[in-house]
Amino acid sequence: MAKELTRDSYLSKHVGDFPAEITIGSRRYVKVDDLRYGTNPHQAASYYKPADEACVIGDMQILKNGKSGLSQTNLEDISYALNIVKFFDTPACAVMKHVNPSGAAAGRPGESLKTVYLKARDADARAAFGSSIAFNKEVDQETAREIMSTFVECVVAPSYAPGVLEIFNDGETYKLNKHIRIIQCGDLSKLPRFTGEAKDEHNTIKVLADGSLVIAQPLMTSMKSVADLVPAEAENKRCGRQVSTVAATDAQKFDLLFAWYVNLSVRSNGVVIVKDGQTLSVGTGEQDRVGAIEQAIAKFKQKYSGEGTLQDSVMASDGFFPFEDGVETAAAAGVTAIIAPSGSLRDADVIKRANELGVALFHAPERIFSHH
Numbered sequence: 389m390a391k392e393l394t395r396d397s398y399l400s401k402h403v404g405d406f407p408a409e410i411t412i413g414s415r416r417y418v419k420v421d422d423l424r425y426g427t428n429p430h431q432a433a434s435y436y437k438p439a440d441e442a443c444v445i446g447d448m449q450i451l452k453n454g455k456s457g458l459s460q461t462n463l464e465d466i467s468y469a470l471n472i473v474k475f476f477d478t479p480a481c482a483v484m485k486h487v488n489p490s491g492a493a494a495g496r497p498g499e500s501l502k503t504v505y506l507k508a509r510d511a512d513a514r515a516a517f518g519s520s521i522a523f524n525k526e527v528d529q530e531t532a533r534e535i536m537s538t539f540v541e542c543v544v545a546p547s548y549a550p551g552v553l554e555i556f557n558d559g560e561t562y563k564l565n566k567h568i569r570i571i572q573c574g575d576l577s578k579l580p581r582f583t584g585e586a587k588d589e590h591n592t593i594k595v596l597a598d599g600s601l602v603i604a605q606p607l608m609t610s611m612k613s614v615a616d617l618v619p620a621e622a623e624n625k626r627c628g629r630q631v632s633t634v635a636a637t638d639a640q641k642f643d644l645l646f647a648w649y650v651n652l653s654v655r656s657n658g659v660v661i662v663k664d665g666q667t668l669s670v671g672t673g674e675q676d677r678v679g680a681i682e683q684a685i686a687k688f689k690q691k692y693s694g695e696g697t698l699q700d701s702v703m704a705s706d707g708f709f710p711f712e713d714g715v716e717t718a719a720a721a722g723v724t725a726i727i728a729p730s731g732s733l734r735d736a737d738v739i740k741r742a743n744e745l746g747v748a749l750f751h752a753p754e755r756i757f758s759h760h
Contacts, residue, residue, distance in 0.1 A: 402429060402431070417439060418437060420434075420446055423459055423463070424457045424459045426460040427460055431460075433460045435463055445470070449571065451570040454568060458542070462569065466520055466571065473576070474581060479494070479524065479525045480494045480504065481501075481508040482522045483521050485515045487760055488672045491509060491512050491515075491666075492666075505535065511692060518540070523543075524576055532548075532552045535556075536558070536562040537562075538564070544571040544572075546576060556570045580606070583609060590605075591604060609648065611649075618751055619748075621739070626737060628736070630736040630743070631739065632743065632749040635748060636725040641725075644726075644727045647702055647727065648752065650662070654672045657675065657707060657757075658670070658672045658674075658680060658758070659703055659706070660703065661702070662702050662704070668688050668701055678714050681705075681714055685717070697722065700722065703726045703727075710734060711734060719742075727752055729755040729756075735751075
């Protein structure tokens with residue numbers, strides 16, 4: 389009979405029989421550590437790094453280990469969160485839960501790291517409970533105290549200011565977080581960001597039900613700056629040639645690019661709604677595009693606890709709009725600028741409808757489905 393799951397099951401280490409080294413293709417990997425468990429407590433797991441190479445995550449320093457260390461989900465959350473904050477020069481924060489961002493924010497001039505964290509957390513504070521949090525800048529004491537005010541699994545950042553570790557180790561004052569895990573990662577500039585920068589070691593590996601493997605190139609984007617935002621343009625027999633004629637503000641263009649970068653780490657079908665450098669809501673894992681938009685709008689109404697509104701917000705969609713209903717649903721909620729891939733037979737119809745609704749529509753050069 390299987391053992392009953394208890395609270396201790398989630399805090400105990402489940403060590404499996406994994407080798408010290410493995411070889412994939414011509415690359416040798418060495419075991420870094422046995423994990424607390426895999427995705428669930430009854431699954432053993434270990435993680436590996438390329439041998440003789442410096443790695444941003446594989447060589448991270450665990451400054452506070454909590455009880456029994458990291459799980460596979462912790463590591464995946466850390467990886468996807470760093471894949472968001474790596475894009476920004478300004479202070480940025482991503483809050484990850486179950487390998488999807490519950491919120492993210494990029495700092496505007498004059499905003500403190502604490503403010504950026506609160507904007508990321510409050511996009512969905514309910515989901516942020518028990519999350520993993522990544523920063524691209526040094527964590528200060530003010531931000532650390534705010535983090536410790538609610539339950540958090542992991543924090544990862546390039547560095548921590550003097551006195552911060554004492555706050556994270558204060559299990560008496562912050563009893564809810566006595567098992568919090570504090571991690572110092574490597575130089576985020578070493579992570580590939582754009583198409584063409586990834587190497588063979590960044591390829592993804594999926595194991596199928598029978599043990600067969602699929603090896604694929606990693607998901608990257610060619611969108612490097614707002615200069616790459618191209619107004620949508622398409623033609624078909626029904627509508628003739630259509631071009632997006634609604635102008636987006638400079639602030640909206642920044643938000644569109646921000647939303648696109650966040651959407652790279654969202655499970656498809658995914659949409660990200662953003663305003664003023666903050667995710668207002670993330671629609672994720674839906675089987676249809678309108679469903680993802682409806683989910684994002686509903687989550688904003690039910691779970692958002694910040695100061696933003698959907699009016700004049702922007703949205704990124706990881707796939708094209710097969711019909712006009714996606715743009716109509718977003719516009720009805722207040723979205724006035726959208727970025728999405730082209731490729732639909734009805735692209736011209738969608739552009740025409742966006743113009744009628746006063747929505748600026750930009751076509752991205754790639755689809756960014758993620759089925760992680």
